[in-house]
Amino acid sequence: xxxxxxxxxxxxxxxxxxxxxxxxxxxxxxxxxxxxxxxxxxxxxxxxxxxxxxxxxxxxxxxxxxxxxxxxxxxxxxxxxxxxxxxxxxxxxxxxxxxxxxxxxxxxxxxxxxxxxxxxxxxxxxxxxxxxxxxxxxxxxxxxxxxxxxxxxxxxxxxxxxxxxxxxxxxxxxxxxxxxxxxxxxxxxxxxxxxxxxxxxxxxxxxxxxxxxxxxxxxxxxxxxxxxxxxxxxxxxxxxxxxxxxxxxxxxxxxxxxxxxxxxxxxxxxxxxxxxxxxxxxxxxxxxxxxxxxxxxxxxxxxxxxxxxxxxxxxxxxxxxxxxxxxxxxxxxxxxxxxxxxxxxxxxxxxxxxxxxxxxxxxxxxxxxxxxxxxxxxxxxxxxxxxxxxxxxxxxxxxxxxxxxxxxxxxxxxxxxxxxxxxxxxxxxxxxxxxxxxxxxxxxxxxxxxxxxxxxxxxxxxxxxxxxxxxxxxxxxxxxxxxxxxxxxxxxxxxxxxxxxxxxxxxxxxxxxxxxxxxxxxxxxxxxxxxxxxxxxxxxxxxxxxxxxxxxxxxxxxxxxxxxxxxxxxxxxxxxxxxxxxxxxxxxxxxxxxxxxxxxxxxxxxxxxxxxxxxxxxxxxxxxxxxxxxxxxxxxxxxxxxxxxxxxxxxxxxxxxxxxxxxxxxxxxxxxxx
Amino acid sequence: xxxxxxxxxxxxxxxxxxxxxxxxxxxxxxxxxxxxxxxxxxxxxxxxxxxxxxxxxxxxxxxxxxxxxxxxxxxxxxxxxxxxxxxxxxxxxxxxxxxxxxxxxxxxxxxxxxxxxxxxxxxxxxxxxxxxxxxxxxxxxxxxxxxxxxxxxxxxxxxxxxxxxxxxxxxxxxxxxxxxxxxx
Numbered sequence: 054x055x056x057x058x059x060x061x062x063x064x065x066x067x068x069x070x071x072x073x074x075x076x077x078x079x080x081x082x083x084x085x086x087x088x089x090x091x092x093x094x095x096x097x098x099x100x101x102x103x104x105x106x107x108x109x110x111x112x113x114x115x116x117x118x119x120x121x122x123x124x125x126x127x128x129x130x131x132x133x134x135x136x137x138x139x140x141x142x143x144x145x146x147x148x149x150x151x152x153x154x155x156x157x158x159x160x161x162x163x164x165x166x167x168x169x170x171x172x173x174x175x176x177x178x179x180x181x182x183x184x185x186x187x188x189x190x191x192x193x194x195x196x197x198x199x200x201x202x203x204x205x206x207x208x209x210x211x212x213x214x215x216x217x218x219x220x221x222x223x224x225x226x227x228x229x230x231x232x233x234x235x236x237x238x239x240x241x242x243x244x245x246x247x248x249x250x251x252x253x254x255x256x257x258x259x260x261x262x263x264x265x266x267x268x269x270x271x272x273x274x275x276x277x278x279x280x281x282x283x284x285x286x287x288x289x290x291x292x293x294x295x296x297x298x299x300x301x302x303x304x305x306x307x308x309x310x311x312x313x314x315x316x317x318x319x320x321x322x323x324x325x326x327x328x329x330x331x332x333x334x335x336x337x338x339x340x341x342x343x344x345x346x347x348x349x350x351x352x353x354x355x356x357x358x359x360x361x362x363x364x365x366x367x368x369x370x371x372x373x374x375x376x377x378x379x380x381x382x383x384x385x386x387x388x389x390x391x392x393x394x395x396x397x398x399x400x401x402x403x404x405x406x407x408x409x410x411x412x413x414x415x416x417x418x419x420x421x422x423x424x425x426x427x428x429x430x431x432x433x434x435x436x437x438x439x440x441x442x443x444x445x446x447x448x449x450x451x452x453x454x455x456x457x458x459x460x461x462x463x464x465x466x467x468x469x470x471x472x473x474x475x476x477x478x479x480x481x482x483x484x485x486x487x488x489x490x491x492x493x494x495x496x497x498x499x500x501x502x503x504x505x506x507x508x509x510x511x512x513x514x515x516x517x518x519x520x521x522x523x524x525x526x527x528x529x530x531x532x533x534x535x536x537x538x539x540x541x542x543x544x545x546x547x548x549x550x551x552x553x554x555x556x557x558x559x560x561x562x563x564x565x566x567x568x569x570x571x572x573x574x575x576x577x578x579x580x581x582x583x584x585x586x587x588x589x590x591x592x593x594x595x596x597x598x599x600x601x602x603x604x605x606x607x608x609x610x611x612x613x614x615x616x617x618x619x620x621x622x623x624x625x626x627x628x629x630x631x632x633x634x635x636x637x638x639x640x641x642x643x644x645x646x647x648x649x650x651x652x653x654x655x656x657x658x659x660x661x662x663x664x665x666x667x668x669x670x671x672x673x674x675x676x677x678x679x680x681x682x683x684x685x686x687x688x689x690x691x692x693x694x695x696x697x698x699x700x701x702x703x704x705x706x707x708x709x710x711x712x713x714x715x716x717x718x719x720x721x722x723x724x725x726x727x
Numbered sequence: 728x729x730x731x732x733x734x735x736x737x738x739x740x741x742x743x744x745x746x747x748x749x750x751x752x753x754x755x756x757x758x759x760x761x762x763x764x765x766x767x768x769x770x771x772x773x774x775x776x777x778x779x780x781x782x783x784x785x786x787x788x789x790x791x792x793x794x795x796x797x798x799x800x801x802x803x804x805x806x807x808x809x810x811x812x813x814x815x816x817x818x819x820x821x822x823x824x825x826x827x828x829x830x831x832x833x834x835x836x837x838x839x840x841x842x843x844x845x846x847x848x849x850x851x852x853x854x855x856x857x858x859x860x861x862x863x864x865x866x867x868x869x870x871x872x873x874x875x876x877x878x879x880x881x882x883x884x885x886x887x888x889x890x891x892x893x894x895x896x897x898x899x900x901x902x903x904x905x906x907x908x909x910x911x
Contacts (some may be wrong), residue, residue, distance in 0.1 A: 157861055160838060173840040173841055174838065174839075174840040174841075175839065175840035303772075315884065446763045494757055514881075518881065518882065518883040519883070523901070547880065551881045558843065559822075560821070560822040560843045561821045561822025561823060561824055561843075562822045562823040562824070563822040565822070565845070565855075566855065568855065570841075570857070570859065583744075604775070640804045657880070658854070658869065658871075658879060658880065659880045659881040660852070660876070660880065660881040660882045661877040661881065663852070664852060664853050664854075664855060665852045665853065665855070665871060665879060666854075666855045666856075667854055667855065667856040667868065669856060669857050669859075669866075671859055671861075671862075725824045
């Protein structure tokens with residue numbers, strides 16, 4: 054190994070070890086630490102040297118600025134509430150010359166989080182907001198402050214929302230126009246029939262009628278549910294309007310104006326915006342989770358957002374991961390500690406969030422509002438707060454023996470259609486799961502267990518220019534992560550359907566089609582999300598690693614991770630914010646060499662309609678090399694269905710007329726990457 | 728530890744982010760094939776001239792030089808050339824704005840986001856491309872004559888007659904002679 058490399062690697066390891074010395078370890082006897090009272094007020098310190106400490110006062114909690122270093126020495130953890138915070142994966146380092154190893158996505162991320170930039174890094178239009186928590190980009194605390202104060206100012210305009218009526222319906226189906234008229238007519242007829250029966254039966258109400266004649270209970274429930282929905286919908290409209298989400302834009306076309314009582318396109322767009330703003334994993338409809346959130350006041354929802362954002366900041370500061378997801382029906386997993394006791398794996402995230410909210414006196418929306426009224430946006434720009442968190446479990450160390458297991462769950466190789474062109478069921482009951490474990494005292498301790506995806510049948514562009522179905526499975530067996538890439542770039546293979554590679558965009562005064570760089574990345578909408586790890590089989594005897602293109606990555610395809618019928622192209626997708634959490638944790642608990650931004654200078658042209666589009670990619674993303682690589686095991690799962698081996702040929706799509714002859718072989722096609 | 732000072736190692740990378748381009752040997756056959764098929768993953772190696780001259784803003788170098796770092800100019804220069812059409816017949820557009828005939832030079836503030844351009848020329852397919860502003864960017868845009876449509880990736884050949892034997896291809900039915908299947 055060249056001297057510079059070994060020296061650099063050594064430095065990396067040292068840095069990681071030193072960086073972790075701040076962690077709260079239960080394996081060493083803590084030195085006596087000064088209490089909060091021993092940390093004097095230091096209002097004289099510049100923002101980068103101080104932290105806000107909140108301690109109990111005679112009547113109310115008392116805040117004071119203290120020396121940040123002294124607070125750390127006293128056992129406090131500093132949580133960065135500032136505007137230029139990013140997750141670890143977007144932090145930048147300097148090289149041996151002191152040159153900044155810039156992460157080109159960092160500035161875009163900060164622009165998005167601060168509500169000042171769009172996904173291309175260009176200024177956000179006035180009045181626009183980035184609601185991107187679902188996609189792994191939480192707003193800054195400053196943005197939340199502005200949002201919460203705005204919500205408070207809007208409270209008067211929300212006064213006429215009848216929340217009791219709004220909550221009467223647990224969901225409202227997305228019907229509009231003729232479909233709604235038809236359904237309303239059907240309900241009216243049913244109601245008329247029931248009313249006649251009620252009178253005939255001399256029942257006091259429809260409920261009584263249902264008791265007297267249980268066969269009518271279903272119809273009664275249908276009529277009552279519809280009545281509740283019709284009562285609720287106007288309140289939903291008022292609720293979305295007073296939040297500033299259901300508004301008619303200036304110079305709106307007719308199709309952009311919401312028709313009261315209809316779940317039309319403006320209403321659908323408003324619901325999507327509301328769901329994005331409040332991080333609701335829901336289809337674009339007034340489904341139960343969305344209705345519950347609509348039943349909260351504006352400030353209550355903003356407070357929930359604050360708790361979520363604080364959670365991410367706290368997790369980053371505390372450098373923890375355990376969130377209770379590894380628990381089973383029997384309770385949390387256990388391990389044997391140094392004292393020989395069997396103890397449960399703690400939900401560190403919940404514990405530390407509770408401690409943070411308590412110590413910062415942010416236990417309610419009212420307290421949060423008071424905090425934001427005390428502290429200006431200028432204060433928050435660089436604010437760090439000091440909190441005392443519980444010691445981490447004894448299995449924590451500067452370098453942890455981490456590994457990953459991916460269980461594919463139920464696997465179906467059957468084609469999507471049978472011989473008659475009829476869809477075949479693809480529903481699974483056991484879903485793919487990713488578990489991150491740490492080996493401690495010879496036992497594997499699961500830290501998190503999250504839902505992920507596996508590959509399945511997907512559309513594929515063949516060499517003859519036609520789309521077929523192709524089974525794109527997820528490899529099984531031992532793998533490693535040698536590289537983790539933040540802001541990764543997905544080079545769309547030639548087999549990618551071209552229609553997905555183009556989108557409409559407003560460009561310098563014109564609306565035109567452009568290459569869909571959203572999916573290519575880097576960016577939160579990228580096929581690889583905000584961060585990815587490459588599953589590879591290590592090369593032996595000097596040969597390169599074997600890489601079949603399978604990644605574990607964040608994803609904006611959030612419903613594909615939750616939908617029982619959805620599949621990936623073979624990758625294991627995670628919610629972006631969880632991927633950011635996990636990979637940040639891995640990078641901070643393993644020896645890592647930062648290689649930085651990798652130039653690519655890739656270009657490819659393709660034809661779409663009558664225009665040629667050129668895909669240009671200058672970089673592959675910001676690379677971290679794990680040294681040694683992290684072990685990954687992909688389990689086969691349960692093969693269900695008739696077909697027991699994956700079909701490797703193209704399968705024609707029903708209803709498509711193809712050129713004569715059999716389909717091209719996928720391997721003979723253009724879908725092989727350089 | 729926002730900008731921790733970390734030393735680094737620069738590695739030669741020949742990674743292909745294939746994503747859904749699955750190919751190569753099955754995992755249980757990897758012993759005999761690894762390193763020969765599939766997309767080569769990043770491998771270790773020495774820094775190469777290509778990397779050090781890559782134009783990336785912070786190009787890592789293996790040995791500290793101690794030289795002061797020059798601030799980057801606030802503006803970048805984008806030059807767009809066209810390949811194919813005669814001189815003076817290809818024009819570059821940025822949205823509604825006609826920037827001029829190729830070669831065109833455009834100055835933009837550094838890191839002001841990408842610039843989506845279209846190069847047009849009579850008798851040639853328009854080409855939509857993108858320039859970046861994190862560095863000076865020179866584009867050589869290859870253009871294709873309208874009559875050479877089928878040479879461009881994505882151009883469709885005409886759909887023809889039903890396959891021999893009169894059996895329509897049906898969704899869900901694998902073709903009769905499947906290619907050799909690598910075990911999953």
